Amino acid sequence: MTHFLRKNHPPSLSLIFFIFVLTLCLNTGFASAETPTGSIKGIVKTSDNEPIGLATLLIKETNQRTMTSVNGRFNFKKVKPGTYTLVASFVGSTTKSQQITVTENAETVADFILEDDSKNLQEVSVKGHKTNKFLKKETEDVARLPLKNLENPQVYSVVTSELMKEQVVTSYVDGFKNIPGTGVPLVYNNGRTTLLSRGFTTGNFIRNSVAGYNFNAIDPADIEKIEAIKGPTGTLFNSSLASFGGLFNRVTKQPFGTPHTEIAYQTGSFDLNRLTADVNTPLNHDKTLLFRVNAALHNEHSFQDAGYNRSFFVAPSITYIVNDRLSVDVDAEIGNGSATSAYRLAPDPKAKIYNIKDLGIDYKRSFANNNLDYQSRQIDIYALVNYKISDNWKSQTMFNKTFSTTKGFVTAFTISDTAIRRQATKEDYPYYITNVQQNFIGDFKIGRFRNRIVTGFEYYNQKSNNTNVSVNMPLINYKNPGAAYNNFTPEKVSALIAAQAPIPGNYVQNNQSSYAAYVSDVFNITDRLNAMASIRIDRFENKGAYTPADGKTTGNFNQTAWSPKFGLVYQLVKDKVSLFGNYMNGFNNVTATSFDNTPFKPQYANQWEGGVKVDVWDHKLSSTVSYYDISVTNTTMDDPAHPGFSTQAGTQLSKGIEAELIANPFAGFNIVGGFAYNNSKITSAAPGTGIQGLRPGASGPARLANLWASYRITNGKVEGLGFGVGGNYGSSSYQTNTATFKFTIPSYTTVDATAFYDQPKYRIGVKFDNLTNEKYWSFRLAPQNPTRFTLNLTLKM
Structure with a gap:
């Protein structure tokens, strides 16, 4: 498939447009x-x-x-x-x-x-959300219970497929522009992405509430919504897949009972060619067997002088409604592609330049080569079995099996005042994930008091076989590189690898498992006051890093950790305004290496949070405002006495304010906005590290804001015509922040705009990202896209 993607040219815009017009004419017909x-x-x-x-x-x-x-x-x-x-x-x-x-x-x-469809388990309530089309807060994923947003003491945001469609999202991480506090995405060498949540780097490892560990890029073709669940979430979610700031859960599209097909084509800047299909159909007359498939063919080049991404993705799903008690959902994500490594730049602490803008490095130079690339593969199988045990209890069984791998070359750069050093790693890095969950969910009364309870257990296993060899190229002048600029090729790199003596660490096997049991209960004291209490116990078993070359295993250990959670919600105005507070705990099992090989204790995070949630004017205005305080103990950091090793001698504090607004003030006009302020610092550190009292560089900007406003004409001859405008802001931040060296990333403000014409049988849309051509960078000092134009053509059948 990769060979096909490389050798065959994508369909031209003129051909796609001709097919679009022809199909439209055939569907419309000619009425006398x-x-x-x-x-x-x-x-x-x-x-x-x-x-x-x-x-x-x-x-x-x-x-x-x-x-x-x-x-x-x-x-x-x-x-x-x-x-x-x-x-x-x-x-x-x-x-x-x-x-x-x-x-x-x-x-x-x-x-x-x-009427509400009880089959759709992802929606607790759909009433009132038809006009405020970007509001889909009602979900069972956050609490694993039929709990409305106003009843839930936890903060979360939901980005809908409707919003991503309006913004012509062709990259999964672009959807995160609408989530308060996520910042500029970090793209790693294999396309894997992370973003910020409450000052902590947070990965994209959860799919449909279970492990969806994808080491590669995630295609948005089958995404129904993105759920950003805030705060330490160790009670109901695997700690290996979440950060202390929260987690991101991608919910995929599921089959439904009405036949529907959408074929879309996107083209635009940087040679973008993207073709997607969404086909849904019942397979029998009774609509008990439902099928849906989403697929995408993507080809895009970088705005820099080298860099590309070509991929094929298909996601079939099937639902079998056996009877009124039992239903089975099975789906898969299958991907295959090739790409060049993401840009990554590290400043030299001995240099005398302290701001990325002062470096004078060419924004459009990649310092790489399109032949120095890698291939990726992904297979993700997911199954869900729902069984209604009684009127008050149901069973939910989930299974996920994931294979994700990259093979080829990835790159990294180090820069000083005048020179850049280019590093290449030849790697073969497959991940194998197995995740099984069994939940029992109850909704019943004890006397006059309502209880909603989930109890269950989870098994998680992660294996990887990492083969990699790294080499450094000679230094070159990054302002005037000359002919040496073109020496970064597979031939040059392979020659250096062949000349390098092998070491045992070139091939490493890792294997870790966790076994967990948990229970969470929401107890209604009155119809306005409810309390949540949850607890989880995890047994973590790490078999360590095994190097077959010398037969040694390092870092193997076992740990047991407890994670409690409590929350209170009082509805000042029933179903409209609620006050909430929570205490949440999360933990991470630390796999870093100490000098004496002593296992580290789990890192713990404790969050106290309070705020208000509002849902008024027939759901036309929904808002959440909260203040949180997260304290982390057993923080690991570089060991200054033993370079290359870590020490566990720190504490960290992360506190701040988050606000979100989703509004539909009048027909056709929608607003999505957010603001996040985060104050994060290392409150205790090992002597000599030079980081105590300072904000960690990985915490990102202290202030982040997002806004999107759109209007769609709802009546008249041009009904369906719409416009949207919005943007994102981030304050200045640090790539490195120590007592001896600080490297600053400047603040940024980006502006996006769109126009579209949406009809029952077709949709035409255009989108401009970064209209002002702002130059801005991620934490890894990767330059972000300049002004980008995208045209979207969609057929609906």
Whole structure:
């Protein structure tokens, strides 16, 4: 497949546009002006009598489709007289149909009431969220319980597929622009990404609430939503996959009962060619067997003089509703691609330049070569079995098996006042992940008190076989490199590797497992006051790093850790305003190496948090504001007395304020905004490290803000025409921050804009990222994209 991606050119824009126009014409047809017609109009509402915007209406016999406006109304014009079956559907709701008769020059009225679909376990409630289309806070993923946002003492953000579609997101991490406090993404050598959460670097290792460890880039084609769950989450989630700031859970698209297909093509700056498909269909008449597949073909070059990413991705999923008690979901993510290594630059502490802007390094030089690349593969299998034991209890069994690997060359650069040193690593790095969870979820009363409880156990195993050899190229002048600039090639690197004496550490096997049991209960003291209490016990077994060359194993140890969690919520105004507070604990098993090979204790983080959640004006305004205080003990750091080793002698404090707003002030106008202030510092450190009292460089900017506002015309001849504008801000930060050396990354402000025309059968959109052509960098000093243009064409069938 990689060979195919390299040798075959992607389809041209003209060809795609021709197919787009031809398909549109074939679907639209040519109706004679003289043919007598009638019309169909109506409104679609929830069982609570609230209008449903963006519901789909289908005339079965003619395959004509339309969608409701934000007030739930629809209208079919120029329908030939006759008897038809009209079908109304909306994701998260039951599908309804009725027979109607259209007569000449008359208006037929057909109204629908759609009820919540109990099959859709990802939505606790869909009422009211039809107009505020970017609001999908109701989820079972955060607490593993049917708990509404206003009842939950934990803070979380949700980025919907609708928002990512409006912003023409072609890269998974671009969706994080809408989450308060995530900052500029860190892209690692193999495409793996991390972002910030409350001042801690946080990976993307969780998929559908279980391990989805992907060492490579994540394609957004099958993402239904991104959930950013804030704070130490050690009670219900595996600590190996989360940070003390929280975790990111990517929720994938699942099959539903109405046939629907979307084919989309994106093109634009940096030779972008991206073709995606989303095909959903029931496989039987009773709609008990549902199938959906998402696929993407992606080809893009860097804005720099070298660098590319080519990939193929497919994600099939199937749901089997065995009966009213049992359902089974099985899906997979399969990816294959090739790319050049992400840009990574480290400053020399002995240099006399302390700001990336002062270096004078060429923003568009990659200092690399397209032939110095790597290949990636990914296979992720996921299964979910839901069984209703009784009216009050259900069983939830989850299984995940992941294989993720990279093979080839990755690069890194070190820079001084005048010279740059280029390093290359030839690696073969496969990861093998197995994760099994069994949950029992109850919702019952003891006397007059309601209890919602989840109890379960989890097994997690992670293996890797790492083969790597690193070499350094000669120094070159980074301002005037000359012919030596082109010497960074596979041939030159391979020659240096062949001349290097092998060492046992060139091939290392790692194997670690954890076994966990947990219980969490939400107890309703009154209908407005509820308390949460949770606890988890983990047994961590690390078999260490084994080097077959010398038969040695290092770093092997076993640990047991406890993690409690408590929370209180009081609703000042029932279902509208709540005050909340929580104490949360998380831990990390430390696998670093000490000088005397003594195992380290687990790192612990304790969070105290309080705030307010608001959901008012029929869900038109949703907001969360909170203050948190996270203290970390048993922090590890470089051992100044023994270079190359670590010591456990520190504590860290991270506290701050987070605010989020999702609003729909009037029909068609939507706002998503956020602000995060984080004060993080090392409160205790080993003598000689020079970091006590200072903000860690990896904590990122102290202040981050995001805003997106869009308007879509909801009535009239240009209904579906829309515009959006927004941006992101980050204050200055440090790449390195010690008493002896500080290297600063300047503040940044970026502005994005879009325009689109969204119709039931097609969508056309354009997007400009970084309109002001701001130069800004990640923590790894990777220059970010300049102004970027993207055109999107989508067919809906």
